[in-house]
Structure formats: C-alpha cells, structure tokens
Amino acid sequence: MTLPVHTNFKSHFAELLSRALNTFSNSDLGINIEFARPKQVKHGDYSCNLAMQLAKPLRQDPRTIATLLINAMPASPYLEKVEVAGAGFINLFLKIATKQQFPRIVLESSKEFGCGDFGAGKKIQVEFVSANPTGPIHVGHGRGAAFGASLANVLTAAGFSVTREYYVNDAGRQMDILVVSTWLRYLELNGLTRPFPSNAYQGEYVRNMAQLIYKAHGNHYLRQPNSLLDNFIANVKGEADSEALLDQLIAETKNLLGQDYIYFHNFVLTEQLGECRNDLMEFGVVFDTWFSEQSLFEDGTVAHVIQLLEQKNYLYQQDGAKWFRSSDFGDEKDRVVQRENGQFTYFASDIAYHLNKFQRGFDRIINVWGADHHGYIPRVKGAIQALALDPSKLEIVLVQFAVLYRDGVKTPMSTRSGEFVTLRELRQEVGNDAARFFYLLRKSDQHLDFDLDLAKSQDNDNPVYYVQYAHARVCSVLEQWGENSSTLATADTALLTSTVELSLLQKLIDYPEIVDVAARELSPHLTAFYLRELAGEFHSYYNSTRFLVPEIPLRLARLALIASIRQVLANGLTLLGVSAPDKM
C-alpha cells in the first residue's frame, strides 16, 4: 500500500461520509463534514459529529443515523474500523500499518512534507508591517512583522504563489513633521536653538540624522539671509505644541528651505527606510515589493481614481472639501478625499493603492493591519465597491496591539514621543528565534501583554528552546549512530508498536493538516502550538525509550521515526522563521 505524499485524511474521510450521506438523503442539508481529534485513545483517531447534526433535520435518533452512515460508507484501505460511540459520534480508527508508513513518507518528501495544494495555482498578496518610515521599527511593529512573515510562509506551503509587500507612506504629513524635527535639530547643531515642539519627533534618532547632515554638509543649509532665520519661529502662529503649530512650522520650513527641503525630505526618508529594511531583514522578514505611496501621485493613479469616482457620482463638494459617499456602503459617515487646501488625504491615495492591487491580478489580497485601523475598513471596502471591484477579494487581518510593560507599569509606545522599545533592542536581548516564537505563540487577535523584563529574564526557558532542543537531540543521536541516515527510509517501521510510538506517528500525520488549517484560517500560531506538542512527545519518548539498541531492525525503525520527527520540526520552524540548530 503506497500513500500519496500529500495525504490529507480529513478530506479523504469527508469524501467517504459525504457519499454515504447521499445514499439515503437526496436533499442537500448544507452541513460541513468536519473531524476532531478525540482526547481519548479509545475514541479513535478521528471523530465526526455529522450524525448529531443530522438528527434534527432528519428527525431521527443520532445513533441510528450514525449506524446507517457507517454501513453506507465506501471502504477505505486506511481504516481499521469505524464505530458509533456516545451520543452518536462516528469514530474512525486508522490502520496501524497506515500510520507506520509515515516515517518513510516524511523522509522521502523531506522539506516538501506538509506542503499542500489548497492554494495551488492561486496568486495571493500579503501586505504587512507598512509602518510609517518616521522612526525605528519597535516591538509593536514586530508583532505584525512576525505574523505577516509566517503567514506568508504558511500560505506558500499551502501552494499559493505569495507576494510580500510593504506599503511605504512616503507622501504624507507625518514625513513632513519628521523633516521639520530633523531641521530643528540641525539648527541646534549650528548653535541656533529654537523651541522644540513636544509633538514633534522626540527620538534620539532624529538628532543622529541631523548629525549626519551636519557632518556631511556643515552649515551649508543656513545660507539664507539671517533675517529670514531670525523670523523663522516668530512667523509661526498657533498654540504652543498644537497640531496647527506643526502645520505652520512645516509651511515655514518649506518656504525657508525651498529646493533644499526636498533634500531633507529625501535624506530622512532614505535613512529611515534603510534602517527599517535592515531591521526587518535581520529579523528574517523580507519583502518582494516596497510600494511607494508617492508613486501613486506621480503616475497619476490618484487623479485617475478620483476622476473615476467622480464620474460614478460618488463624490461631492462640501465646506470646500471633496467627500466620498462611503456612508452609501455602510460606513458611519462620508470621508474627505481632498482637503480644502487642495491636498489629497491619505484615504485618497489608499483608494488608488487598492485599485492598483486589484489590477495586479491577485486572486486574494490580504492586508495585515494594526487593530487601531479597524474603523478604516468600511471606507476602504466601500471605495472598492464604488469602483465596481469585488470587496470579498480583500481580506483584512487585524493584529492586536502589544501592550508594553516595564517594571509592571504600562508604557505608551509612540514613535512621536520617542517612547518605545525598538525591535533591535528586543532581538539583542533575547535573540531572533525567541522573539519570533514569542510573537507567534499567541493568536493575532489576542491582546499581547509584553513584559520586557519578563521577556529578558525568561530568555533561557523560552518555549522555542524546548522545540529546538528536540531537534538538536535527534541530531545528536543520529551523529552517535554514525551511519548515513538516508538509508532510514527503508527501515522496517512495522516494529514501531508502543503507545508513545503510535502517538508520535499520528502526530506526524497531523502536520500537513495543521499547515492546511493554518493557511485556511490565516492562523500561523497553530504551527507554533503543534511544534511544542510534537517536541513534548518526542522528549517523553526520548526519556522512556532507548534508540540505539543492539537489535539492528528495531534500532533502524526507531531512528527512522526520530529522523522524521526532526524533519517535521525543521519544516515547522522554517515556517515560523526560527532556526533549527544541530547543536545548542
């Protein structure tokens, strides 16, 4: 009996039960046939509650229905037996011989084991992080980075052709505020201290950028007449530290610097984007495309999309601004796309961005956003509908915020105020692997309490080492064995019969299903939890059973099992962006 490499027993059994159902019910009841893993061995390997779901519509006792279903089920070469149990569960028991095939299947398919065909032939885009390039990547962004990167890996394993994209907000007011902040720091370096607004960018990195400019160009940018410089602050009107004052400051700085403003803008953008790209790369997070917001203005997409909406009569003029009728599509209120001063809003370029995404021919588009953007979803979906595109193609995954605690006190994480812990600091403290695993060990929509002191102190019993240790242990055993492990695929695995061995075999079988579900539910954390369980069962096996026994066939069988466990651990860790070390 040879099993296909990508065996998915759940879908196989669902097919069998579905055919059984058709033999005695010709009406489509619209019930999904799903399987659970029973907690007790006596309940088999897969459990289905189909009969209980049918009890009401068919007006029959669930146990009777279950018996009818089992009798009508086509035979499967993989099944030992099928039983009715409890209130009407259908419990399926895999043949032991089927389970014993898996070390060979894993070893032969190697890195491919776990890959599926759920997304075969489909193009999918995952856009994530997309933090404003106005400061360093911090631990809040880190969560989105770890999640998005692993999600993309899981989707790739599920067969999708994945494009990883970072949307660069290089066109907005936040950039201008950063430019002005840098300009003020540059003035300070030239001995021209001006009041530094509390709502400008406070971080040390702003001073560093000013230093770089000063070192390269000295006082070159102070060549304007002194009177202009003297009046620089005097001209700025507005309540101290207000947003209006910042706007004034931006206008005055642009006025003062003229063409040199563009130099400052490009300098800080290039600098921050470079830092950001480096940080993420060192974190193991890479992108296929960095998409510039500014480019949407330059190539006319923004103007085009506004024109399209205008033609369809979805825009109107009010209070001097141009509004989009998003309330027609379920949004709370209409939204401004062009301000009174003629400037387009972020929303306007975002509509253009999404039109661009749709035009690139993806089958699915996934935006990974911080949870604070949830109120933004209706207007974007509305704009997509207004453009006569299919809003269901766009899926938005909200990643909850990481709330940072320091000495038990919640600390705000704000780039503007300069109060944040950078991703780089975290990585230096606990390492890449521990940081990646820590983020992935919770659901994306779960709030994350990030106790930095705890994260640092726990760097030695971070669960990631538990998984990596299992991998290193297998490597160590195989090294002591000393022979070529490629021969293990032919071992007689029928000798694996103990309770813990059968349980481990079932665990191997589970892996492709876990990857499949993780991709379907956009939940890479399932992989992390699975790996911890697999490692746990392995450690238990290690302590209870000796592998390098004198009997050669039994030795080979056990080595084949642990070698296949090592392969699955490595495959799973790769999806999470975590290394699988041979020694540690």
Added chain:
RNA sequence: GCGCCCGUAGCUCAGUUGGAUAGAGUACUUGGCUUCGAACCAAGGGGUCGGGCGUUCGAAUCGCUCCGGGCGCGCCA
C-alpha cells in the same frame, strides 16, 4: 455616547462554524543523570471558563444584559 477586540489555573496563553472528563507553559511540591544531550522527563496540588438570564439532547463556544480592560470614532497617517 457609538463601534471593534477581549476576559479561561497565581502569571502568560491555547481551545470558539455548539460535542465525550476544559488543556499547555510558567510558578510551587516531590522524584529521576557512571547508560543515545537533565535547555529533559515522571508525579501532584491549583478552575463557579468575568457575573446573570436565555436558546437545546448538549454552551468556554450562540443570543440578551451587566461588570472590567484595550483600541477606534480627524479636512492625521
């Protein structure tokens, strides 16, 4: 005030298209290395699944309500 997310063991979290006796890790207690790596294992205590009402054969999961926390509600991005 309105909207979204959430509340599960001392702590950090899984489990949610309703299913069998609610699970891990950590902390605590006890035991296990002259034998393949003790970054490990074995055993134990620890729960009104925030409270209440409801829906039904069955609720941590669904509905209503209250309490508590996070986030959003801009001609910012």
